Amino acid sequence: MTEEISNTPEPLPHKRRPRYAGKNPRRFEDKYKERGSDTATIAKVIAAGKTPAGTHRPIMVKEVLEILAPQPGNTAVDCTLGYGGHAQQLLPLLLPGGHLLGLDADPMELPKTEARLRALGFGREHFSVHRSNFAGLPQILAKSGRTGADVILADLGVSSMQIDDPARGFSVKNEGPLDMRLNPQRGLTAAALLQKISADALSRLLVENADESYAMILGAALAGKSLNTTTELADAIRAALPPRSQEEYQLSVRRVFQALRIAVNDEFSALDTLLRFLPSCLNPGGRVAILTFHSGEDRRVKKAFFTGQQQGVYADISEEVVRPSLEERNSNPRSSPAKIRWARRAAAEM
Numbered sequence: 001m002t003e004e005i006s007n008t009p010e011p012l013p014h015k016r017r018p019r020y021a022g023k024n025p026r027r028f029e030d031k032y033k034e035r036g037s038d039t040a041t042i043a044k045v046i047a048a049g050k051t052p053a054g055t056h057r058p059i060m061v062k063e064v065l066e067i068l069a070p071q072p073g074n075t076a077v078d079c080t081l082g083y084g085g086h087a088q089q090l091l092p093l094l095l096p097g098g099h100l101l102g103l104d105a106d107p108m109e110l111p112k113t114e115a116r117l118r119a120l121g122f123g124r125e126h127f128s129v130h131r132s133n134f135a136g137l138p139q140i141l142a143k144s145g146r147t148g149a150d151v152i153l154a155d156l157g158v159s160s161m162q163i164d165d166p167a168r169g170f171s172v173k174n175e176g177p178l179d180m181r182l183n184p185q186r187g188l189t190a191a192a193l194l195q196k197i198s199a200d201a202l203s204r205l206l207v208e209n210a211d212e213s214y215a216m217i218l219g220a221a222l223a224g225k226s227l228n229t230t231t232e233l234a235d236a237i238r239a240a241l242p243p244r245s246q247e248e249y250q251l252s253v254r255r256v257f258q259a260l261r262i263a264v265n266d267e268f269s270a271l272d273t274l275l276r277f278l279p280s281c282l283n284p285g286g287r288v289a290i291l292t293f294h295s296g297e298d299r300r301v302k303k304a305f306f307t308g309q310q311q312g313v314y315a316d317i318s319e320e321v322v323r324p325s326l327e328e329r330n331s332n333p334r335s336s337p338a339k340i341r342w343a344r345r346a347a348a349e350m
């Protein structure tokens with residue numbers, strides 16, 4: 001007797017759609033349509049001035065491309081690859097013959113971005129990916145056998161994927177562990193930093209990293225405390241402050257989060273190192289553009305470019321910052337605080 005083999009597949013067990021309260025999902029885990037490939041949902045989210053979960057909308061792309069003027073055959077570096085939004089636009093302009101080195105400190109998002117850009121057809125000959133802090137740019141260039149780049153971009157801070165993922169602990173909007181590390185395999189979490197820092201050191205950090213006016217009160221209230229989630233930190237900030245409007249509370253909460261994130265990731269020292277090495281990483285005539293999102297970053301870039309121009313390293317620098325258009329700010333409110341400064345390295349002496 002031969003065994004009868006049926007070609008009819010077993011019916012799949014019925015899977016219930018995840019439920020969420022209200023018309024639209026609010027929690028990151030429930031935004032499965034945005035995180036998948038439901039193009040209609042993604043278009044709707046963008047039209048509402050939001051960023052689809054698990055993605056990032058690149059800022060001032062047109063302005064960045066105009067400033068950097070990438071040419072076929074150029075070597076370009078994207079110091080902050082993120083979702084690859086800027087890189088995706090830069091890459092075709094480097095062809096034929098050019099190469100883009102994409103750096104990012106985040107080991108969680110980087111492989112996803114590499115896969116996305118490879119799927120768009122950018123092979124290893126034209127696009128390489130480096131899990132590295134941008135402070136190590138000279139070493140990355142040397143290892144790849146290059147003496148410099150014609151185009152360098154740095155879009156500072158964190159991506160929307162990082163901000164919106166509650167597990168990363170960057171935002172008060174989502175309850176999550178108080179982590180904030182760009183590389184979750186390294187260094188102290190924000191919770192551990194808070195527990196070991198002194199009140200004085202925390203107050204200084206709140207002023208230096210975020211111009212927080214209630215730095216003394218908050219330093220005393222938060223230092224040494226065991227605050228393990230984003231919500232616990234936000235509640236402790238509100239409890240420590242004198243009575244204020246809801247808006248003012250929110251501003252202080254945002255500033256404390258920003259100050260801690262900068263400290264956890266040593267962001268200013270990475271930026272200072274990059275700015276110091278930049279002239280030696282640029283080929284003669286090479287262009288650099290830096291997008292900053294708050295005064296602590298912008299001050300540093302402005303000063304480094306000005307000093308470089310005085311010393312004759314840069315032939316030209318931005319006189320004024322470039323800002324997003326009103327249209328871009330309306331369509332993507334996360335672009336609002338962005339400023340671009342640029343510099344052009346002097347051409348080689350003949």
Ligand SMILES: C[S@@+](CC[C@H](N)C(=O)[O-])C[C@H]1O[C@@H](n2cnc3c(N)ncnc32)[C@H](O)[C@@H]1O
Nearest residue numbers: 058080082083084085086104105133134155270
């Ligand atoms: C604003 S996002 C960049 C978005 C990107 N331009 C795009 O269009 O998708 C900033 C990225 O820089 C990375 N980053 C921040 N500081 C860094 C550092 N010191 N070294 C390397 N990467 C860094 C973050 O992990 C994040 O992915």
